[in-house]
Amino acid sequence: MNKEILTNERLGEQYIRVVHPSGLTILLCPMPDFATTYALFGTNYGSVDNCFKTDPQAEFTKLPDGIAHFLEHKLFESEDGDAFSLFAETGASANAYTSFDKTCYLFSCTDAFIPSLKALLTFVQAPYFTQQTVEKEQGIIGQEIRMYEDSPGWQVTFQLLEALYHDNPVKVDIAGTVESIAQIDADLLYRCYHTFYNLSNMVLSIAGKFDPDEALAVIEENLKPAEPKPIFFPPYTEPTEPVTSFAQREMDVSMPLFQLGFKIPPEEEPAAFLRQQYELEMLHELLAGTTSSFYEEMLRRGIINVNFCSEVFAGRGFLTSMFGGESEDPAALQQALLARIQEVREKGLDPADFQCAKNAMYGRMVRGLNDVENVATAMLNARMSGVELFDTVEIAASVTLEDVERRLCQLTPDVMALSVIRPRSRG
Amino acid sequence: MSHQPFHRVPLGEEIYFTTIPAAQFKTNLLGIHLVLPLTRETISGCALVPLILEQGTADYPTFQSFSKKLGQMYGAAAGSTVTKQGDRLVVSLHLSALDDSFALEGEALLAESAKLLCDMLLRPVLKGGAFDDTTFAIQQKYLLDAIEAEINDKRRYALQEMVRLLFGDEPAGLSKLGYAEDIRAMTPASAADTWRWMLDTARIEIIHVGRGDAAPARKIFRDRMAPLIRHPGVLPETNIHQGSGPVKTGESRFDVVQAKLCLGFRSEVGPKSPMLDAMRMMTAVLGGTPTSKLFLNVREKMSLCYYCAANFDRTKGVLMIDSGVEPDQVEEAKAAILDQLRQMQEGDFTETDLTHARLSVLNTFRSMTESPYITGAYYLGQILDGTALTPEDQCRRLEAVTAEQVAQAAGMLRLDTVYLLTREEK
Structure with missing residues (x-):
């Protein structure tokens, strides 16, 4: 096993990286002052990865929307029962989640770490699907999809993604639709499993109170390696302009919810992509964050309230600069934000404000190492983005004012869309 | 029990400072908690006042200048919460900042946090004894919007409605966001009066969690809070009973x-x-x-x-x-x-x-x-x-x-x- 210790002087922190012969990357950060241990076993596979091929010569295959999430639900079931029952024996709290570009299985425990780790490694590597269990799950996930249909915050975001993206899979709900999941069967699940749950496409990340050598011995005993499989995805072909620049619908909300987005092509190289995200994050803060004159003015004019916030919404194959919140007049906010962008393009950014935003970002990163869950998650996320956690700190530290100003030209009206959820008119 | 889990000392009349040493964290969290009776008459003011206090201080009177101050402190986080604790209400202001050991220029962040948090509670932006008009108006509207927005999250809304119905007229059944009609009737002057009343009557619990040395922070709180002339009331005991009558x-x-x-x-x-x-x-x-x-x-x-x-x-x-x-x-x-x-x-x-x-x-x-x-x-x-x-x-x-x-x-x-x-x- 290839074992390295990664260190960062700035933070005075270190962790262990092991690349197992199976291709699995293992990241271990012992934090002996904490009472808990948090372990994540994840695959670089999420809802956007529904079109792929494993043979470079073949055509791309498209699978039903929501299959990655469906697979996550089903992996919790083995021939002998539910994976939760394995963790019930140890007292660990287990869970799983599927995002746009990853699926992770996790547990947090204060005792019985070794048996919990065994349980995690065992159930994730033991797929068991039958037609009968798949059908039952279609009912349960159908309920979950319905729950999100009633969530205005979720709907305003997906309405924006549908307005922005022509055929990018990010615009489809992570759980799919009732219709799409009806097309899923056991064979399709096995096919996805054997493609994406190959250890070379996976990361195991552990932080907290544990002995790394003991953990490595258990991991070694419980891995089921398979021949690494290359996976190919179609190239980014998203047109520059949105499908529509405005979308709205009515729901039971008290005041209009909005989400404004700028569609930006993601940088291809991993470090460049992360850098792009940090630059945009700082730009968001300087343009419209709580330290900006814009935020203060919008608040004073009553166009936004303190729920206004921004996000660099990014993952494999997509990046959108988002600004959202509640407003009686989302169109006025849109106009004002565009005017603000134009003003900053003409006048430039204030170096003192830039330094303040950079300090705040450094603080957020240190703060992010405040608990075991964050550390394990940050190590895994960085690795799946193609870098290491400490690289992310250094990339953020190296961003300059000029880098941030350069990103301004990506926030233009022709790549923008506005999504609004209006209160239902009660007649 | 083998040991006292925390160290709680009085700083003044019904003012206590507790420190919970926690070397594992890279931050220090300071919280000032005002413990008050929960009543229909005072709940709306108690819901609105912390939203005004978290927006700035006399030294940083605009939200922008206050946010910049927090940004300079490596993105310190300041905020407020209002929670119900049985038939009592707890209004909290908190500030979390990196521990001094992570400050790039050797800044004393914990002491600075203590001063800033004291200022949030004790030195808000006042004009002629009333809160700043604009901040008041923004946060009043925000709170009214939040009350209306309760229906957006149906799971939480349903649970709240059940709780309201269950407690009926008991204090615990009151909404911690307050009541729209009372909030609408408030003014920058009446909200400032509520703030003074809270300072005058609440039991005050200050809690520090983190790796930093609490002594300098405690001294700052003592120096700032001990001279306050206050009239803390007796907090009511929470009424716990089985209820009766039909479902x-x-x-x-x-x-x-x-x-x-x-x-x-x-x-x-x-x-x-x-x-x-x-x-x-x-x-x-x-x-x-x-x-x-x-x-x-x-x-x-x-x-x-x-x-x-x-x-x-x-x-x-x-x-x-x-x-x-x-x-x-x-x-x-x-x-x-x-x-x-x-x-x-x-x-x-x-x-x-x-x-x-x-x-x-x-x-x-x-x-x-x-x-x-x-x-x-x-x-x-x-x-x-x-x-x-x-x-x-x-x-x-x-x-x-x-x-x-x-x-x-x-x-x-x-x-x-x-x-x-x-x-x-x-």
Whole structure:
């Protein structure tokens, strides 16, 4: 096993990286002052990865929307029962989640770490699907999809993604639709499993109170390696302009919810992509964050309230600069934000404000190492983005004012869309 | 108990400073908690005032200048919360900043945080004794919007409605966001009067969680707060009782696809009850984990709901069960939930159920000290309950709970309220 210790002087922190012969990357950060241990076993596979091929010569295959999430639900079931029952024996709290570009299985425990780790490694590597269990799950996930249909915050975001993206899979709900999941069967699940749950496409990340050598011995005993499989995805072909620049619908909300987005092509190289995200994050803060004159003015004019916030919404194959919140007049906010962008393009950014935003970002990163869950998650996320956690700190530290100003030209009206959820008119 | 889990010292009349050393964190969290009686007359002001105080100080009078100050302190986070603790209200201001050891220029961030937090409480932006007009107007509107926005999250809304119905006229039934008509009637001057009243009468608990040396921060709080001339009142004890009369029911209809069913049960099991640990175990076996009876039976086996969970509020002795169900399966789901509770009362659960629940509850308690906010909230709870148990003390007590006690705890619950949020009739 290839074992390295990664260190960062700035933070005075270190962790262990092991690349197992199976291709699995293992990241271990012992934090002996904490009472808990948090372990994540994840695959670089999420809802956007529904079109792929494993043979470079073949055509791309498209699978039903929501299959990655469906697979996550089903992996919790083995021939002998539910994976939760394995963790019930140890007292660990287990869970799983599927995002746009990853699926992770996790547990947090204060005792019985070794048996919990065994349980995690065992159930994730033991797929068991039958037609009968798949059908039952279609009912349960159908309920979950319905729950999100009633969530205005979720709907305003997906309405924006549908307005922005022509055929990018990010615009489809992570759980799919009732219709799409009806097309899923056991064979399709096995096919996805054997493609994406190959250890070379996976990361195991552990932080907290544990002995790394003991953990490595258990991991070694419980891995089921398979021949690494290359996976190919179609190239980014998203047109520059949105499908529509405005979308709205009515729901039971008290005041209009909005989400404004700028569609930006993601940088291809991993470090460049992360850098792009940090630059945009700082730009968001300087343009419209709580330290900006814009935020203060919008608040004073009553166009936004303190729920206004921004996000660099990014993952494999997509990046959108988002600004959202509640407003009686989302169109006025849109106009004002565009005017603000134009003003900053003409006048430039204030170096003192830039330094303040950079300090705040450094603080957020240190703060992010405040608990075991964050550390394990940050190590895994960085690795799946193609870098290491400490690289992310250094990339953020190296961003300059000029880098941030350069990103301004990506926030233009022709790549923008506005999504609004209006209160239902009660007649 | 072998040791005092925290160090609490008086700084002035009904003002206490508690430090919870926690070397594992890279930050220091400071919180000032004003403990007040919960009344219909004062709740709205108490909800609005912290929203104004968190927007700036006399030295940083605009939100922009205040935010920049926090940004310079490496993105320190300041904010406020309002929570109900039984029949009492806790209004909190907090500030979290990196520990001094991570400051790039050697800044004394903990001391600076203490000063800034004192200023947030003691030196707000005032003009002629009233709050700043614009900040007042922005936050008044924000609070009114938040009250209206309660319907956006149907799960939480349904649970709140159930709680309101359950408590009826008791203080705990009041909305912690306050009441729109009262908030509309407030002015920058009347809100500032409420602020003065809060400062004058509240019991004040200051809590520090982190690795930094608390002594300089404590001195700052002492110097700033001890000279205050105050008239703290006697805090009312929370009324915990079983209730009586027929089951209360409520229903609302919205344009939703999934219905929310909430059941509320009362008991006399409060923070100091000898049955509290048994009730916690009972809640876990019934609906506190993914291997609980509600989850495994009502969700997994019977597919009657997407979620179905039980929570116990020790401050009022109330058990809440909330579930997301298909609108045409509400009655079946309700019967299934009540049947699971009946099984608990009859002792119809296995030793394994109990072991699994116990491991899960112990895990939860032992994880309490893993985040500064949760640690702070946990010990504030201990202080307000008048107890001084560490999570490890709690674990020892939970380990001693027997199956008979769990069944006995289940038997102490009385169904009080059923609330349903469902779709509009076609």
